[in-house]
Every structure is written in structure tokens, then in C-alpha cells.
Amino acid sequence: EAQVTQNPRYLITVTGKKLTVTCSQNMNHEYMSWYRQDPGLGLRQIYYSMNVEVTDKGDVPEGYKVSRKEKRNFPLILESPSPNQTSLYFCASSSPGQPNQPQHFGDGTRLSIL
Amino acid sequence: KQEVTQIPAALSVPEGENLVLNCSFTDSAIYNLQWFRQDPGKGLTSLLLIQSSQREQTSGRLNASLDKSSGRSTLYIAASQPGDSATYLCAVSMNYGGSQGNLIFGKGTKLSVKP
Numbered sequence: 001e002a003q004v005t006q007n008p009r010y011l012i013t014v015t016g017k018k019l020t021v022t023c024s025q026n027m028n029h030e031y032m033s034w035y036r037q038d039p040g041l042g043l044r045q046i047y048y049s050m051n052v053e054v055t056d057k058g059d060v061p062e063g064y065k066v067s068r069k070e071k072r073n074f075p076l077i078l079e080s081p082s083p084n085q086t087s088l089y090f091c092a093s094s095s096p097g098q099p100n101q102p103q104h105f106g107d108g109t110r111l112s113i114l
Numbered sequence: 115k116q117e118v119t120q121i122p123a124a125l126s127v128p129e130g131e132n133l134v135l136n137c138s139f140t141d142s143a144i145y146n147l148q149w150f151r152q153d154p155g156k157g158l159t160s161l162l163l164i165q166s167s168q169r170e171q172t173s174g175r176l177n178a179s180l181d182k183s184s185g186r187s188t189l190y191i192a193a194s195q196p197g198d199s200a201t202y203l204c205a206v207s208m209n210y211g212g213s214q215g216n217l218i219f220g221k222g223t224k225l226s227v228k229p
Binding site for chain 2: 041058
């Protein structure tokens with residue numbers, strides 16, 4: 001089954017404690033990205049990766065890091081989380097060279113930074 | 115910069131009604147347009163994808179149209195059911211180099227179908 005898997009699904013933590021949200025896809029997609037979803041602001045892109053070792057900033061990259069060492073994995077790293085990063089996070093993957101193929105999204109990770 | 119707007123923000127209808135959700139975008143140089151469904155606390159499920167060269171796509175009771183020149187898309191839901199209650203999101207990707215994978219989302223239409 002085609003899947004994008006995020007972990008953890010829920011996390012409550014404190015300001016300044018480094019955390020990593022993992023994302024893995026089993027569709028051999030070149031493109032992966034992270035979004036955050038906030039009430040009234042909708043979904044906004046944080047970072048994206050067009051392939052292994054190729055990453056770039058999205059619209060709201062401040063306070064986040066990513067890496068793409070393997071094609072299937074695209075972790076999101078918060079080195080020093082702050083309360084304004086409390087949000088619902090989604091990982092997505094796709095093959096941009098195929099315009100008729102949709103993006104696949106994970107089930108989301110709800111982060112609460114106290 | 116591309117902006118995607120969805121109207122209305124919320125909609126409540128009785129079961130059985132046909133309904134239309136609207137999406138507009140400011141830059142017509144899109145690669146494709148997708149409609150997603152999001153249930154509370156859940157991820158996004160792709161409903162329909164329309165390539166920039168297409169005018170419409172259909173899946174079951176859903177029909178999505180695209181008028182690129184006017185910057186509009188509609189999602190038509192026939193014979194609505196309570197199970198259709200969810201938030202519907204419209205998203206476009208752009209046809210600029212490297213941007214095809216980046217989705218720009220509207221803020222969604224929250225649909226409630228009453229039994």
C-alpha cells in the first residue's frame with residue numbers, strides 16, 4: 001500500500017528540547033516536503049526536497065532543519081523548539097515529473113511546545 | 115505570488131442536495147490543481163487532480179472543473195451525504211522550474227451535511 005508515514009503522531013514537549021519528526025514514503029518519490037497547518041493560516045510549506053541531498057526552503061523555514069540522506073526519508077528537525085511552533089505538521093511526497101499523479105500526505109503530527 | 119482563495123469558508127446543507135465549492139487562484143501558470151478532503155484530526159486525502167491542460171475530472175459523485183484563464187475551479191458534489199462532511203481544500207502547483215511539487219493551498223471550505 002502506498003504510504004507516507006510520520007512519527008510521532010502526537011508530541012508534547014518543552015521549549016528548547018530538540019526534537020525530530022520522521023517521515024518515510026514507500027513510493028520511490030523524488031519529491032518530499034513538510035507543511036504546517038494553523039487555524040486561520042491554512043497549510044504552509046516549511047521545506048522541500050527534490051531528491052537525495054537536495055533541499056530548499058519553503059515559505060516558513062525559520063526554526064526548522066531538514067535532511068535528505070535517503071530517498072525514502074525526510075526528517076524534520078526542531079533544534080530549539082518554541083511555543084510558536086505548536087502546530088499540526090504534514091509530510092508529503094510526489095513525483096513532480098508526472099503531472100497526473102497526486103501528492104500523498106501523511107496522517108499528520110500534532111506538536112505542542114510548552 | 116500565487117494566492118488561492120476558497121469560498122465559502124463554511125457550508126451547511128441538508129442531505130441529498132447538490133452543492134458547489136469554489137476555488138480561485140491569481141496566477142494562471144499552474145502545473146495542476148488538486149482537491150483534497152480533510153477529516154478532523156486526520157491527514158489529507160486527494161480527491162481529484164486536474165492537469166493544467168484539462169478542463170474537468172470526475173470520480174463517482176464528485177466533479178471538478180478548471181478554467182485556467184479565469185483562475186477558477188469548482189468542486190461539484192452530487193447528492194450529498196452526511197459522510198461527505200469534512201473540510202475540502204484546493205491546492206495548486208506552479209509550472210516554474212522546480213516548483214511543480216510545491217502546493218499552494220486555499221484555507222478550505224468546511225462542509226456539514228445534515229441528515
